[in-house]
Amino acid sequence: MxxxxxxxxxxxxxxxxxxxxxxxxxxxxxxxxxxxxxxxxxxxxxxxxxxxxxxxxxxxxxxxxxxxxxxxxxxxxxxxxxxxxxxxxxxxxxxxxxxxxxxxxxxxxxxxxGNEEFQYRVLEVINPVTFRLVFFIYWTSLFAHWVACGWIKLTPEFLKDSDIITRYIRSLYWSVTTLTTIGYGDITPRTNTQTIYTMFVMIIGVGIYGYVVGNIASLLSNVDISRIKFQEKLDTINSFLRYKKIPADLSNRIRSYYINLWENRHGIDERDIWEELPSAMKIEVSLFLHAKLISVVPFFRDATEELKREIVQQLKPIAFMRGDLIFREGDVPHNMYFIAKGSVDIIKESSGTVLDSLHEGNFFGEMALIDDRLRSASVRARTFCETYVLSRESFREILSHHPQFAKKIRQIAMSRKKQSKQTGIETPAR
Known part of the structure; x- marks a missing residue:
């Protein structure tokens, strides 16, 4: 420069x-x-x-x-x-x-x-939006400097009695006002050469102005694209609720559900990401996310690595709002649940007694996987809960591939039935 x-x-x-x-x-x-x-x-x-x-x-x-x-x-x-x-x-x-x-x-x-971590960090910093922004600031600043120097070269009499710094700042001021198409007119060309130079700068300035407007609009629209998508989805939900004339209390619960999903997941739909991942990578991600969850279940604790890999692939995410009844006492069991976030209460509805409270990392409803008894207690979400569900059908299909583990499960089922006859309640293990 x-x-x-x-x-x-x-x-x-x-x-x-x-x-x-x-x-x-x-x-x-x-x-x-x-x-x-x-x-x-x-x-x-x-x-x-x-x-x-x-x-x-x-x-x-x-x-x-x-x-x-x-x-x-x-x-x-x-x-x-x-x-x-x-x-x-x-x-x-x-x-x-x-x-x-x-x-x-x-x-x-x-x-x-480089390695994967280095690739991610570099490509994260030098993404297209960042590059465009840095590129724009760099070139517009440099070009404005060059134009200002060109004006001084063509106009030697411009503030000739002033010091160099003042002449440069005033020339840079003319450069910026001309390039941005503002042009206050306090500094104007006097000769044909200056006039032609000014016209050239004006033409360039129109292009820069259009580039600026287009890029700023693009940058602003991409600042938080997930939030914009969420707002569009919420508008669609509101239209659906009004069209179907859903009662106000239920409508508010539905809106709260989606707002909680946004606050906890930032608009990320796991299922969409899951479908796009290759199967090998999907298994690795599942093991990372759920290995700790399934390891707390007593009859999964000693399972082989191969068995765990099959189980984590069958887990499905599901969220519950505060106060939602996840299942009711006397229901036919179909799933067991792993708590990834939040807490639940185990309730004996006949007496209204809270038998226990389970938190992140706990599980419940595991007997649904090993016998056909009806639910012996109700489970209600104490806070907003993110859970992962393993269905009885998926689990039984897995057992068919692992006969030794299936034998162990039958033994556990017999033991739990004897225990339930004594207490009358399905004890939610931790």
């Missing part, structure tokens, strides 16, 4: 700037050498052959890198004598700004070659 200022203001550079300039030239030169030794990905395969790497580099960024790093100021006399040009050739370093494209590309390629 300093090079255009040096050209339009013709100020002398102090030794400190020259020192930093030499450092950057050395770094750019080292970068050129490293690029000849840096492989590239082709169809996700890393190519390290020196001839192929050099050929690709010559065809891509070598020319830009060379012009950016070459010390034209050192050889200024030579270029002036033979080519009639001065050290303004250093403006070619502006080409280095184009390398920002290669930076983002390189980071993405680096992510492709």
């Amino acid at each position: 300093e090079v255009p200022l040096r050209i339009v203001f013709h100020y002398k550079v102090d030794q400190e700037i020259v020192f930093y300039e030499r450092i950057f030239q050395i770094l750019f030169s080292i970068d050129i050498l490293l690029n000849f030794r840096t492989g590239f990905f082709e169809e996700r395969t890393l190519v390290m052959n020196h001839h192929q790497v050099a050929r690709k580099y010559f065809k891509s960024w070598f020319f830009v890198d060379f012009l950016s790093a070459f010390p034209f100021d050192v050889f200024g006399g030579f270029f002036y004598e033979y080519f009639g040009v001065t050290d303004t050739l250093r403006i070619l370093r502006i080409l280095r700004a184009v390398k920002v494209f290669e930076l983002f590309k390189s980071l993405r390629l680096l992510a492709m070659g």
Whole structure:
């Protein structure tokens, strides 16, 4: 950014700037050498052959890198004598700004070659929305700076009695107001050249303005797309409730159910994700999510890994609102439940007694899997509950694949029947 200022203001550079300039030239030169030794990905395969790497580099960024790093100021006399040009050739370093494209590309390629965690972190940061935003800020700021420097070059009399900082700030102000199509008119072109330059900047500014509006609208619409989808779903539910004339108390419970789903799951529907996952990955995710849940069940505790893998695949998510009756005393049993979040009360309806309260990590209704007795107690959601359900039919199908485990279950069933005859209640194990 300093090079255009040096050209339009013709100020002398102090030794400190020259020192930093030499450092950057050395770094750019080292970068050129490293690029000849840096492989590239082709169809996700890393190519390290020196001839192929050099050929690709010559065809891509070598020319830009060379012009950016070459010390034209050192050889200024030579270029002036033979080519009639001065050290303004250093403006070619502006080409280095184009390398920002290669930076983002390189980071993405680096992510492709790294481990899964590194890939996720890099691609999460350099996602398309982030890239577009950074790209826009970078180029608009740089272009506004270049336009301001161009205005100073074409208008040497502009605030000529003021200091360099004031002239630059006022020129940058003209650049921004023109590019954004605001144009207050307090700084206007005087000559034909200035007028043509201003028209050119205006045309570019219209494109930038359209790009800004389109991108801001896109960014805002993607800030929280899941919330927008949830609101659309809630509007559909409200229309359904009004159309069907559902009573107010029931309508409120339905709305509360979906609002609780949003607050606890942020609009994520597990079933949609589940259907898209390949079977092998689905099993791994299921084991991670549910292995602890099924390990607390006594008759699953000593199950083989293969059996657990089959069980977790059959678990289905289901949520209950506070106060929902999950099942009632005397119901025909069909499922057992694992509590992933929330708590429930075990109730003896005949007396209204709360026998027990179960919390996250507990289970209930397990006897539904091993015998056909009716429910001996009711279960009510004490808070909003996220549970996973294992049906008796799925469990029995699993048992058919594991005869030894099926024998053990029959023994447990006989033992639990003897126990229930003594207490008269299905004891909810923890």
